[in-house]
Amino acid sequence: LKEAMADAKVRAEAIVEATGGKVGAVMSVRSGPFQVTSPDSVDTSSGGFYDTQTIDKTITSTVSVVFKVD
Numbered sequence: 001l002k003e004a005m006a007d008a009k010v011r012a013e014a015i016v017e018a019t020g021g022k023v024g025a026v027m028s029v030r031s032g033p034f035q036v037t038s039p040d041s042v043d044t045s046s047g048g049f050y051d052t053q054t055i056d057k058t059i060t061s062t063v064s065v066v067f068k069v070d
Contacts, residue, residue: 001031004063012067024068032062 012023038054 001061001063004061005029005065008063008065009067012065016069019069022070024070027066027068029066030064032064034059034061 009023016023036057036059039056039058041058
């Protein structure tokens with residue numbers, strides 16, 4: 001999630017740069033369901049997915065961040 005937050009800020013800065021503004025404080029953060037799957041799996045579920053068949057796991061989630069624009 002830490003990497004996702006950093007990526008969200010980089011993307012927001014790229015968008016806001018075109019308007020001459022600056023990315024300000026985080027106003028809200030939402031996280032989607034976690035998908036716990038075997039590596040290279042394409043399994044997903046709207047409520048999350050948890051693979052119990054393998055030891056190696058890949059964990060993914062979607063993070064939505066709203067920033068204040070100064």
